[in-house]
Amino acid sequence: TKWVYKFGGGDADGGTGDKNLLGGKGANLAEMAGIGLPVPPGFTITTEMCTRFYELGEDFPDDLDAQVQAGMQHIEKITGRRFGDTAAPLLVSVRSGARASMPGMMDTVLNLGLNDDTVAGLAAESGDERFAWDSYRRFIQMYSDVVLGLDHYLFEDAMEIAKEDKGVYLDTELEADDLKALVAVYKEKVEEELGRPFPQDPKDQLWGGIRAVFSSWNTERAKVYRRLNNIPHDWGTAVNVQAMVFGNMGDTSATGVAFTRDPSTGENRYYGEFLINAQGEDVVAGIRTPQYLTKAGKDAAGADKPAMEEAMPEVYAQLADTFALLEKHYRDMQDIEFTVQEGTLWLLQTRNGKRTAPAALKIAVDMAAEGLITEEEAVCRVDPQALDQLLHPTLDPDAKRDVIATGLPASPGAASGIIAFTADEAERRASLGEDVLLVRVETSPEDIHGMHAAKGILTARGGMTSHAAVVARGMGRPCVSGAGSLSIDRQTKEMTVGGRTFKEGDRLTIDGGTGEVMAGEVATVQPVLAGDFGTLMDWADKKRRMRVRTNAETPAECHTAREFGAEGIGLCRTEHMFFEADRITAVREMILSEDESDRRKALAKLLPSQRSDFEEIFRVMAGLPVTVRLLDPPLHEFMPQSDADFDEVARASGFSVERLKRRASELHEFNPMLGHRGCRLGITYPEIYEMQARAIFEAALTVAEENDGDGDTVLPEIMVPLVMTAGELSTIRALVERTADAVFQERGRRIAYLVGTMIELPRAALKAHEIAAHAEFFSFGTNDLTQTTLGISRDDAGRFLGDYVDKGLLARDPFVSIDEGGVGELVALAAERGRSTAPEIKLGICGEHGGDPDSVAFCEKTGLAYVSCSPYRVPIARLAAAQAAL
Numbered sequence: 001t002k003w004v005y006k007f008g009g010g011d012a013d014g015g016t017g018d019k020n021l022l023g024g025k026g027a028n029l030a031e032m033a034g035i036g037l038p039v040p041p042g043f044t045i046t047t048e049m050c051t052r053f054y055e056l057g058e059d060f061p062d063d064l065d066a067q068v069q070a071g072m073q074h075i076e077k078i079t080g081r082r083f084g085d086t087a088a089p090l091l092v093s094v095r096s097g098a099r100a101s102m103p104g105m106m107d108t109v110l111n112l113g114l115n116d117d118t119v120a121g122l123a124a125e126s127g128d129e130r131f132a133w134d135s136y137r138r139f140i141q142m143y144s145d146v147v148l149g150l151d152h153y154l155f156e157d158a159m160e161i162a163k164e165d166k167g168v169y170l171d172t173e174l175e176a177d178d179l180k181a182l183v184a185v186y187k188e189k190v191e192e193e194l195g196r197p198f199p200q201d202p203k204d205q206l207w208g209g210i211r212a213v214f215s216s217w218n219t220e221r222a223k224v225y226r227r228l229n230n231i232p233h234d235w236g237t238a239v240n241v242q243a244m245v246f247g248n249m250g251d252t253s254a255t256g257v258a259f260t261r262d263p264s265t266g267e268n269r270y271y272g273e274f275l276i277n278a279q280g281e282d283v284v285a286g287i288r289t290p291q292y293l294t295k296a297g298k299d300a301a302g303a304d305k306p307a308m309e310e311a312m313p314e315v316y317a318q319l320a321d322t323f324a325l326l327e328k329h330y331r332d333m334q335d336i337e338f339t340v341q342e343g344t345l346w347l348l349q350t351r352n353g354k355r356t357a358p359a360a361l362k363i364a365v366d367m368a369a370e371g372l373i374t375e376e377e378a379v380c381r382v383d384p385q386a387l388d389q390l391l392h393p394t395l396d397p398d399a400k401r402d403v404i405a406t407g408l409p410a411s412p413g414a415a416s417g418i419i420a421f422t423a424d425e426a427e428r429r430a431s432l433g434e435d436v437l438l439v440r441v442e443t444s445p446e447d448i449h450g451m452h453a454a455k456g457i458l459t460a461r462g463g464m465t466s467h468a469a470v471v472a473r474g475m476g477r478p479c480v481s482g483a484g485s486l487s488i489d490r491q492t493k494e495m496t497v498g499g500r501t502f503k504e505g506d507r508l509t510i511d512g513g514t515g516e517v518m519a520g521e522v523a524t525v526q527p528v529l530a531g532d533f534g535t536l537m538d539w540a541d542k543k544r545r546m547r548v549r550t551n552a553e554t555p556a557e558c559h560t561a562r563e564f565g566a567e568g569i570g571l572c573r574t575e576h577m578f579f580e581a582d583r584i585t586a587v588r589e590m591i592l593s594e595d596e597s598d599r600r601k602a603l604a605k606l607l608p609s610q611r612s613d614f615e616e617i618f619r620v621m622a623g624l625p626v627t628v629r630l631l632d633p634p635l636h637e638f639m640p641q642s643d644a645d646f647d648e649v650a651r652a653s654g655f656s657v658e659r660l661k662r663r664a665s666e667l668h669e670f671n672p673m674l675g676h677r678g679c680r681l682g683i684t685y686p687e688i689y690e691m692q693a694r695a696i697f698e699a700a701l702t703v704a705e706e707n708d709g710d711g712d713t714v715l716p717e718i719m720v721p722l723v724m725t726a727g728e729l730s731t732i733r734a735l736v737e738r739t740a741d742a743v744f745q746e747r748g749r750r751i752a753y754l755v756g757t758m759i760e761l762p763r764a765a766l767k768a769h770e771i772a773a774h775a776e777f778f779s780f781g782t783n784d785l786t787q788t789t790l791g792i793s794r795d796d797a798g799r800f801l802g803d804y805v806d807k808g809l810l811a812r813d814p815f816v817s818i819d820e821g822g823v824g825e826l827v828a829l830a831a832e833r834g835r836s837t838a839p840e841i842k843l844g845i846c847g848e849h850g851g852d853p854d855s856v857a858f859c860e861k862t863g864l865a866y867v868s869c870s871p872y873r874v875p876i877a878r879l880a881a882a883q884a885a886l
């Protein structure tokens with residue numbers, strides 16, 4: 001098997017098209033080498049090797065060794081250096097690289113090949129002892145952390161002590177002799193911890209590095225990241241071995257990261273940071289605060305140190321040309337890592353850059369306008385889920401702000417929450433339902449669970465490309481990074497700034513769009529959905545076939561949904577209307593009634609309020625269809641909870657508390673979700689549905705009369721829940737029609753309406769051809785259909801579903817993304833059988849899945865007429881529907 005693919009020296013075995021095999025980093029390194037860009041030579045061990053490695057119980061097949069040797073010879077030939085040589089030693093980096101980028105999640109080792117002999121060679125050859133020993137101490141530290149599994153604090157502490165002893169502040173202030181002494185300390189520490197010396201043989205180092213990178217695929221943090229980002233566990237990572245170039249060779253050397261457009265706003269200007277005399281991780285780790293790439297970026301941030309454009313104008317010009325070339329070549333915004341070694345530019349990575357939702361929109365719309373991509377491509381470029389970030393409130397510009405610090409606007413959006421100083425604490429508080437801000441000196445990949453749990457992230461150190469910033473943008477969490485005036489003490493759990501002290505649990509607000517940090521909570525406003533958002537949504541609307549409706553039950557939700565472009569209501573639940581304070585007693589009276597006439601008395605009290613609810617909704621939704629679902633939940637949800645509740649019902653109904661309590665215990669159910677609910681209520685207590693139908697028709701007629709003249713019709717669609725037989729539906733349909741006729745007669749006016757059903761039981765799906773004879777529409781209630789098909793209670797699934805996903809037994813949480821193999825098959829089958837009896841039947845979906853892009857794609861494939869989702873997901877569904885249709 002070919003496990004090793006080479007690149008460098010103007011040529012490569014692969015390219016961008018080989019991402020699955022070479023991982024993103026390897027494929028793009030090959031691509032850049034292939035188009036003649038300056039890439040240090042190297043080779044990629046494939047992702048297939050990763051799979052094989054785990055199949056062999058974390059071991060390598062026999063035929064790998066020779067191929068790796070050949071790969072090393074390839075590098076030696078191009079660089080003219082030899083691995084392990086004492087005169088001109090070759091050093092390499094061993095870098096991970098999965099198919100989908102997982103920033104900072106897996107490991108990389110730099111400067112591999114250094115030992116007590118080669119370090120001397122490197123020093124002599126470069127004429128720079130400091131550089132050689134700095135590289136060696138970095139190598140020992142990284143290798144010990146990544147490969148030998150030692151705690152990096154061990155080394156950081158030793159470094160701190162060395163700096164204190166010398167009375168200096170920056171790593172760069174340590175001289176060759178200091179670093180030499182530090183290396184000795186490092187080596188002692190390794191031997192102390194492991195009982196054996198730091199490996200000196202470069203070959204052992206290399207294999208240790210390769211093994212460690214493959215193993216890092218299965219670290220906890222990598223698994224968590226994959227779960228959060230839906231990256232399959234069986235993809236594996238590739239390993240890239242690449243000749244080192246050095247950004248730490250003095251003041252004509254540097255290392256940096258750059259974006260070809262601003263990843264925060266999408267603005268078309270180069271954006272990046274660099275550090276002079278530094279290596280790799282220094283920029284991202286936030287150890288020193290980096291300098292800006294461009295003058296414009298520097299001026300905007302008010303920084304005092306020169307920009308790269310000023311400090312290294314020639315290399316900068318070459319870099320800028322490369323940006324332009326790469327963006328044209330990939331036809332997308334690129335995120336680039338580079339190093340300058342003594343004035344020579346080297347490219348170490350490029351990939352399509354992660355960006356915020358506003359940036360994604362702007363870049364897609366701009367690139368279409370520039371003619372770089374088509375409108376269709378622009379529509380497909382924006383991740384529908386990411387729109388979520390745009391639809392949420394931002395800080396009210398007129399609200400009072402008690403600004404305590406300013407950092408970098410690392411990820412936009414506003415967030416208020418209580419302070420948590422550790423990721424675990426953030427997770428714990430969030431699980432109690434609190435809004436949390438994670439406040440850290442800087443974040444590391446171990447904090448990822450806390451960042452996810454938090455509403456926003458605030459760090460004291462680190463730039464726009466720091467770990468916190470990159471991860472926050474990816475997750476859509478607002479983030480302010482590098483707020484240097486904050487002094488954070490994790491031990492005492494206190495943050496001080498400008499003489500004020502904040503403790504864990506105190507409330508702060510951050511504005512990730514401006515970088516401001518404020519004490520307390522600040523009022524927010526709804527976003528304006530115009531500009532690029534409007535343009536892209538217009539393009540999407542032109543391309544999509546399916547309609548997008550909303551699940552809404554209050555006038556406020558209906559307003560929001562209409563603003564977001566909903567084309568009707570796909571699910572208006574009626575039960576919430578029963579919970580309101582002024583009604584619940586009447587509802588309880590109704591439930592606890594022992595006969596029809598008592599029930600009717602209670603229902604009569606509810607009719608006017610139901611009617612006015614519907615009037616309001618019909619007014620907001622004028623001209624658009626409104627699907628109203630008749631009462632669905634188990635009645636126990638409405639039961640009196642306390643003695644006070646019973647007293648109140650007793651007062652209202654005139655029955656004794658004793659009698660009411662007896663009735664309540666008679667109504668107790670063991671398994672209410674499979675009990676007396678849905679249309680079963682309408683079968684046993686027809687008067688309930690009769691009241692609801694009357695409320696709907698009376699409201700519809702009232703609003704239709706109001707609307708006379710402006711032509712906006714009212715289009716009620718009455719939906720019967722939890723049907724399992726055709727007979728149930730025909731019975732309730734007859735009841736609805738009788739009620740409609742009665743109301744129409746009373747009011748002397750008719751109105752068009754539909755009657756349909758939810759398909760949410762497997763039997764209903766199987767019998768869809770019979771049920772369709774009585775229905776004008778089906779709406780797939782995929783929440784219940786998932787529960788009843790998988791036999792999994794949604795409310796209890798949290799305890800075990802995560803394990804199922806981790807163990808690969810389920811690809812995704814089936815309540816988030818439709819289980820295509822099972823539930824999806826029932827939906828497709830019901831659609832087909834339903835159409836066999838009623839070819840014109842309208843088909844839609846109204847479960848939570850209606851707002852999940854993958855499920856929307858499934859609906860398109862199945863030929864449904866519409867999806868319905870919560871108001872804030874309407875734009876997501878519009879875009880997803882367009883992408884599915886393209």
Ligand code: ADP
Nearest residue numbers: 093095096104108242243244245280281337348
């Ligand atoms: P990640 O995937 O976490 O970004 P990388 O493999 O890209 O990890 O390595 C991190 C950094 O290490 C790079 O940005 C680069 O600065 C540095 N680096 C990696 N390989 C080399 C190399 N061959 N020469 C110089 N620096 C390197």
Ligand code: MG
Nearest residue numbers: 025337348349
């Ligand atoms: Mg990288």
Ligand code: MG
Nearest residue numbers: 721760781784
């Ligand atoms: Mg249901």
